[in-house]
Amino acid sequence: MAKILEKRLIRYPDVFYYRINAPLISRKAKPGQFVIIRLHERGERIPLSLADINSEEGTISLIVMAVGKTTTEMSTFNVGDEILDICGPLGQPTHIQKYGRVILVGGGFGVAPLYPIAMSLKEMGNEIVVIMGARSKDLLIYENEMRAVCDKVLITTDDGSKGIKGVVTTALKQELEQSSANIVMAVGPAVMMKYVSETTRPFGIKTVVSLNSIMIDGTGMCGGCRVSVGGKTRFACTDGPDFDGHQVDWDILINRQKTYINEERGSFEAWKKRHVFAICE
Amino acid sequence: MTENNSKETILTRTPIPEQDPAKRRSNFDEVALGYTPEMAMKEAARCLQCKRPLCIDGCPIHIPIPQFIKAIKEGNFEKAIGLIKTASFLPAVCGRVCPQEDQCEKNCTLGKKAEPVAIGYLERFAADYAMQNRNGADVKIPKPTGKKIAIVGSGPAGLTCAYELARLGHKITIFEALHDAGGVLVYGIPEFRLPKRIVAHEINLLNEIGVEIVTNAVVGKLITIDEIMEEFNACFIGTGAGLPKFMGIEGENLNGVYSANEFLTRANLMKAYAFPEYDTPIKIGKRVAVIGGGNVAMDAVRTALRLGAREAMIIYRRSANEMPARKEEIHHAFEEGVQFELLTSPVRIIGEDGWVKSVECVRMELGEPDKSGRRSPIAVKGSEFKIPVDVVIIAIGTGANPILPQSTRKLALNKCGYIIVDEETGQTSREGIFAGGDIVTGSATVILAMGAGKKAAKAIHEYLMHI
Ligand SMILES: Cc1cc2nc3c(=O)[nH]c(=O)nc-3n(C[C@H](O)[C@H](O)[C@H](O)COP(=O)(O)OP(=O)(O)OC[C@H]3O[C@@H](n4cnc5c(N)ncnc54)[C@H](O)[C@@H]3O)c2cc1C
Ligand SMILES: Cc1cc2nc3c(=O)[nH]c(=O)nc-3n(C[C@H](O)[C@H](O)[C@H](O)COP(=O)(O)OP(=O)(O)OC[C@H]3O[C@@H](n4cnc5c(N)ncnc54)[C@H](O)[C@@H]3O)c2cc1C
Ligand code: SF4
Numbered sequence: 001m002a003k004i005l006e007k008r009l010i011r012y013p014d015v016f017y018y019r020i021n022a023p024l025i026s027r028k029a030k031p032g033q034f035v036i037i038r039l040h041e042r043g044e045r046i047p048l049s050l051a052d053i054n055s056e057e058g059t060i061s062l063i064v065m066a067v068g069k070t071t072t073e074m075s076t077f078n079v080g081d082e083i084l085d086i087c088g089p090l091g092q093p094t095h096i097q098k099y100g101r102v103i104l105v106g107g108g109f110g111v112a113p114l115y116p117i118a119m120s121l122k123e124m125g126n127e128i129v130v131i132m133g134a135r136s137k138d139l140l141i142y143e144n145e146m147r148a149v150c151d152k153v154l155i156t157t158d159d160g161s162k163g164i165k166g167v168v169t170t171a172l173k174q175e176l177e178q179s180s181a182n183i184v185m186a187v188g189p190a191v192m193m194k195y196v197s198e199t200t201r202p203f204g205i206k207t208v209v210s211l212n213s214i215m216i217d218g219t220g221m222c223g224g225c226r227v228s229v230g231g232k233t234r235f236a237c238t239d240g241p242d243f244d245g246h247q248v249d250w251d252i253l254i255n256r257q258k259t260y261i262n263e264e265r266g267s268f269e270a271w272k273k274r275h276v277f278a279i280c281e
Numbered sequence: 282m283t284e285n286n287s288k289e290t291i292l293t294r295t296p297i298p299e300q301d302p303a304k305r306r307s308n309f310d311e312v313a314l315g316y317t318p319e320m321a322m323k324e325a326a327r328c329l330q331c332k333r334p335l336c337i338d339g340c341p342i343h344i345p346i347p348q349f350i351k352a353i354k355e356g357n358f359e360k361a362i363g364l365i366k367t368a369s370f371l372p373a374v375c376g377r378v379c380p381q382e383d384q385c386e387k388n389c390t391l392g393k394k395a396e397p398v399a400i401g402y403l404e405r406f407a408a409d410y411a412m413q414n415r416n417g418a419d420v421k422i423p424k425p426t427g428k429k430i431a432i433v434g435s436g437p438a439g440l441t442c443a444y445e446l447a448r449l450g451h452k453i454t455i456f457e458a459l460h461d462a463g464g465v466l467v468y469g470i471p472e473f474r475l476p477k478r479i480v481a482h483e484i485n486l487l488n489e490i491g492v493e494i495v496t497n498a499v500v501g502k503l504i505t506i507d508e509i510m511e512e513f514n515a516c517f518i519g520t521g522a523g524l525p526k527f528m529g530i531e532g533e534n535l536n537g538v539y540s541a542n543e544f545l546t547r548a549n550l551m552k553a554y555a556f557p558e559y560d561t562p563i564k565i566g567k568r569v570a571v572i573g574g575g576n577v578a579m580d581a582v583r584t585a586l587r588l589g590a591r592e593a594m595i596i597y598r599r600s601a602n603e604m605p606a607r608k609e610e611i612h613h614a615f616e617e618g619v620q621f622e623l624l625t626s627p628v629r630i631i632g633e634d635g636w637v638k639s640v641e642c643v644r645m646e647l648g649e650p651d652k653s654g655r656r657s658p659i660a661v662k663g664s665e666f667k668i669p670v671d672v673v674i675i676a677i678g679t680g681a682n683p684i685l686p687q688s689t690r691k692l693a694l695n696k697c698g699y700i701i702v703d704e705e706t707g708q709t710s711r712e713g714i715f716a717g718g719d720i721v722t723g724s725a726t727v728i729l730a731m732g733a734g735k736k737a738a739k740a741i742h743e744y745l746m747h748i
Contacts, residue, residue, distance in 0.1 A: 043560050085496070087460070088502065216561075217459060219459075220682050221525070228534055238682075255536060255635035264562060267557035
């Protein structure tokens with residue numbers, strides 16, 4: 001059982017921030033790792049990245065986008081409510097060292113897990129550029145937090161309502177042409193990470209991506225999160241979630257993410273009929 | 282006491298009532314319904330009460346078999362379960378899932394002339410009887426020794442070790458990675474073979490004798506073995522062999538291809554058969570192929586039928602004689618309408634738009650016996666053919682999970698990643714750290730895992746009382 005200590009709507013109407021009491025997990029967790037939660041007895045197990053770790057106060061933070069049944073149900077949980085199961089920290093931490101100039105690319109809720117990574121990279125003395133993309137300016141998250149730790153913040157919006165008009169790869173390409181980078185790290189939707197990897201490939205810059213495949217146990221037991229990396233089958237939960245983006249077979253990943261689309265849609269519709277909920281308060 | 286030792290009674294085993302195959306293939310209720318007291322007493326009367334009971338030699342944990350059978354014959358069921366419990370902590374589980382035909386029943390003297398005594402069914406009867414008529418008075422809280430022992434993994438090995446040590450008065454904490462305790466008993470073996478309430482009941486006895494079970498605790502991530510050793514006097518590792526193996530053939534990552542572990546975990550632990558009432562989805566194939574011939578494959582194929590597959594088949598590269606699954610399960614699967622493609626091996630999985638469409642197979646012949654003593658299959662050239670399916674489940678075995686060894690200093694492993702131990706004690710390369718079950722032997726059986734847990738408990742006790 002893990003108690004929710006703080007909840008905030010950070011992006012209207014569907015992205016929420018939670019600070020959760022999890023002293024043991026916070027003691028061990030490192031940037032790039034994730035937890036698996038189960039909301040209640042009938043719930044499914046879903047993975048969520050750590051958006052912040054505070055070992056002194058014994059808390060972790062999650063940023064969750066309500067996309068389907070479980071994440072929407074989670075959005076109805078409030079301060080004081082308890083999450084039945086929380087298991088972690090899982091996965092290998094992101095490898096942090098002194099690289100020199102690092103470009104971080106975040107899309108959607110992917111900006112959140114990049115935040116603790118940015119802080120650790122900063123502590124190691126790296127120069128950090130972050131590229132944050134969204135469809136429009138209202139959909140951006142974590143801008144202020146990122147500004148506080150990064151040397152340069154580039155924003156892209158599809159509609160041009162803020163920053164550069166275009167997608168993150170537009171900004172990434174410009175940035176790489178102007179002055180190179182020692183490493184690029186990307187977290188976000190698979191399609192975005194795929195194009196980030198394609199953008200850096202001709203520059204020959206190492207690109208680390210965080211793969212969000214469908215998981216159950218998160219301990220290597222089910223094999224559902226398998227991805228093909230460099231022609232080999234790897235498990236995102238134990239070998240990853242970070243992998244070399246130039247080696248990932250993106251088409252397999254993107255395809256496997258669609259496995260339960262029909263089932264999930266059905267269960268979400270049925271749930272919505274049974275529940276009265278307001279996504280934002 | 283009336284004894285009926287007519288020839289016929291001695292020769293034929295009392296059949297166990299079962300759900301009708303046509304009905305049970307669409308529900309998750311238990312297949313075998315269990316003996317009534319009358320049936321149990323009748324079957325128990327068949328036992329010859331041998332002076333030299335070979336059945337006990339066949340039992341890895343040496344349950345006093347003739348003694349408990351005698352008690353059943355006399356109608357003293359409380360005594361029967363008491364006798365079993367001196368050796369086994371999970372009788373309701375063992376009575377259901379042990380491969381008796383290869384163990385106690387294989388050795389039974391009666392089996393030389395007729396059908397062996399149904400030792401497994403009798404064990405199950407005694408356990409179920411005790412569960413239904415429990416007065417709760419038999420739990421003795423032992424005097425504390427002041428020693429603390431950590432157990433990693435709550436499968437049969439860890440549970441048995443915990444039980445044995447707790448009974449000696451040690452303080453036990455079990456760390457379990459999943460949200461429920463039981464290991465394969467809860468995530469792998471399906472409800473229709475082993476109802477989860479039975480596992481829960483047997484585990485609950487541990488709570489009653491003061492064992493603490495911490496779920497959602499992945500050792501190696503949340504806490505390391507080295508940290509455990511700072512806080513506890515000793516530790517037992519029973520993490521099982523849960524890492525699924527794949528064949529490395531084309532198409533294995535298509536949608537609709539499952540490892541048996543994923544398929545069974547969704548169905549059992551996450552109750553996907555009750556989706557959307559429970560939130561975890563599962564693909565219900567119209568035509569399902571399961572690759573493999575062990576218990577895991579049988580469980581997967583029968584689960585697929587119950588989820589609503591129109592056709593479900595086993596694809597196995599050897600013949601029916603070599604299948605490692607329990608005979609009873611193969612028989613049950615056959616009765617339920619599972620098809621068997623024997624002497625057949627898949628070579629690739631073919632997809633369309635990212636989804637499985639068919640599996641291409643090749644016919645096999647049996648050649649010379651290999652190292653395992655089984656005749657090794659050889660592909661027949663040019664015999665390739667396709668079987669149209671929309672779900673493929675791979676049940677060709679599992680390996681050692683790397684999380685714990687990777688995070689533990691100086692723990693000696695063999696080249697496949699299994700933990701190396703002293704066979705008699707379960708002691709690993711590190712003092713105070715013991716291991717047993719599938720993480721030592723590779724995938725084996727519930728009873729062997731329990732035997733290992735028991736041996737290690739004895740060694741841990743001796744170790745702690747002598748340091
Ligand atoms: C390592 C990792 C870290 C993640 N971190 C975050 C995060 O910080 N914040 C966040 O909002 N989301 C995160 N996700 C994604 C999150 O797990 C899914 O959004 C969630 O499972 C959707 O569940 P649902 O029932 O609400 O929606 P559904 O309707 O069930 O699913 C919507 C989509 O989410 C994906 N998904 C569904 N089930 C799972 C599952 N069991 N595991 C992984 N993906 C699934 C599928 O692609 C699906 O199409 C992460 C995923 C992974 C693998
Ligand atoms: C589908 C299936 C059917 C089977 N049918 C039969 C049968 O009919 N008869 C029979 O005798 N045998 C059967 N077996 C085999 C039998 O179940 C196993 O041999 C037995 O369960 C092994 O016990 P164990 O205690 O070693 O490990 P497991 O039962 O595998 O339990 C290990 C436990 O440790 C946990 N764990 C793993 N890593 C960690 C970690 N780092 N930290 C904390 N916890 C961890 C796991 O989550 C798990 O709960 C079957 C197996 C399967 C998969
Ligand atoms: S070997 Fe068979 S007949 Fe003899 S004691 Fe054991 S169960 Fe009874």
